[in-house]
Every structure is written in C-alpha cells, then in structure tokens.
Amino acid sequence: MMKAVQFNPAESINDPNVAAMIEMEKPIVSGRDVLVRVEAVAMNPVDTKVRPKVGGEARILGFDAAGVVVECGELVDGLELGDKVYYSGNIQRSGSNAEFQLVDERLVAKRPESISPAQAASVPLTGLTAWEALFDRLLIDSDNEGRTLLIIGGAGGMGSMGIQLAKLAGLKVIATASRESSAAWCRDLGADHVIDHRAPLLPQLQELGIQAVDYVANFNNTSAYWEAVGEVIAPQGKVVLIVEPEGELHLGRAYKTKSVTIVWEFMATRPIFNTPDVGRQAWILGQLAELIDTGKLRPSVGEVMGTINVENLVAAHQAIESGRTIGKLVLEGWD
DSSP states (O other): OEEEEEEEOOOOOTSTEEEEEEEOOOOOTTEEEEEEEEEEOOOHHHHHHHHOTTOOOOOOOOEEEEEEEEOOOTOOOOOOOTEEEEOOTTSSSOOSSSSSSEEEEGGEEOSSSSHHHHHTTTTTTHHHHHHHIIIISSOOSOOOTOOOOEEEEEEEEHHHHHHHHHHTTTTTEEEEESSSSHHHHHHHOOOOOOOOOTTTHHHHHHHOOOEEEEEEEEEEEETTTTTHHHHHEEEEEEEOOOOOOSSSSOHHHHHHTTTTTEEOOOOOOOOOHTTTTTHHHHHHHHHHHHHHHSSSSSOOOEOOOOSSSSSHHHHHHHHHTTOOOOOOEEEBBBB
C-alpha cells in the first residue's frame, strides 16, 4: 500500500473537501515503466488547471518529481534500481502526489548530483518547456550575436529557466515583471533588461534603444499580449506561445505583413502522442542536469512549502492561483 493526495471534484480550491490523503495499492511495474519512490514534488499552473471540477472524477495530480527508482519493467534498459532521478511524467497518467509513481523511462533522467531532491523537483516541467520552446520550436541555434529575446512572464517557473537558457545561447534577454521583487529575480537570473508588462511594451523597449525583438517567448496570457507582441516582433521574427487563448486570435497586418512565425510549445505533446522522439525529454533532462552540476544553470525554487500533505498542496494551489508566486513552489518528504 501507499499514501497519495487525491484531489476531488470541487467548485474551487477553497472547498474544504477539495483534497484528501488516501491509501491505495502500489502500482505494478511492467514494460518500459520504472517505479519511483517520490521524495519531492513541485507545483505548476497546470496542476490548478487540471484539478477536477464538479462533475469530474477525483484524481492524483502532480507532474514534477524527484525520487529513487525502486523497480524496473522488463524492457527498461536506461535506468537501474537505486538511481536518483527526476522527471515530469505524462499528464494522462496518475501523478506525482503519491509515495510511488509509474513513469516511462524515456521521460526520466538521473537528477543533478549537486542539489537537493526539492531543488531537483523544481526543474523538469519548466526546464523542458523552456528548452523545447527556445531550441525545438523557435529553432534558436548557437550563433546569436546581436539577437534579442523578449520573455513575457520572466519571474515565473518557465521564465526563470528561459532567461538562463537564453543567456547561455548568447541572446540579449528582455524579461517582463510587474513588481520590484520579481524584476530583481529576473535580473539576478541574468536578464539584460526588465520591463513592466502592465504598461505598453513597445515604448519601454524603445527607451532601451530596441526597436523590435527577434524572438518572443510569451509564457503568460496569450490573448492579453497578442497585439503588443505583434507590435514588438521584428520582420521575419518568431513567437512561441504556451497558454491557450481565451478567444480567437486575429493575425492582423502586423503578423502577416512581417511574415512572423508563430509556434506552440506544449511539453506534454511527446508523451501524449508517444512520438518517435519521446526519449528526447530524458535527453534534455540529462543536459539540464549537467548544466546544473557545472554551475551554469540553477534551479528556480521560490519556496519550499513543507512536506507532501493535503494542507501544503492546497496552500500551493492557492498561491499559484493568486498569480503572485516567484519561481517554483516545492514540497519535500512525507509526514
């Protein structure tokens, strides 16, 4: 048997019955799956978005995790018992808010050796999303002298990783933030400039001597910044989006006239569709681990909120829904 935090159908996170600690059978391992004993988990906005609503079915949430491999399926060949690992898992399967979790080995990598389980748990989803957004979707290469990237939502989990990876790629990075504390966070991660996303973006860029940017990574509200991005993107520039729009997006003259490339990044695409390159996610996590262990990249932990239990997970959901978190919220250990 094992413990797990189950989220129940509810109107809001403030419902007193929104979550409960349950006991359930430990998963049975087979095929390419490994069974991981979960040591730490991290929270993401997607956790709050997929939380079951009234009329839905109760489920175990959680994507980011760090732990130890305790069993391997008969087809596993890249991992062994006792390996200390981290991963983001598959959104279609039972999540990481449990003492044990089954994960496809192609999504799992050995975690960085130089950091704690809590710090490691903060990396996978945002690290994978930022890496895929920049290098798999925008196709940013290593020759970036003079090129500029605007990151909308610089202090969040995705933005925190995106700033660092973009700087390693040689880009000039402009991040957005709305508070001095979040702006300071972005600068500390390496952003060359920070502008306020509550105010018009183009005049602020022009004050910095930047008339247009080569790339935009909108890690925030797609609809809210759609027109602004059209104004600031350079001719033949590229834009990557991660948030589903609230309504129709009108290309308008800006996007069409400038021949702008628009791409989507959804970290779950490879696992959901079992694409031929699904194992690239384990490879990316391996690259991120090496960057962390060599001091070139740092985890974006905003706060460790205590152990993995109902009270702390509910508090983490509430914090994320407030829209005022900086970095990643992490929970470590079991009561």
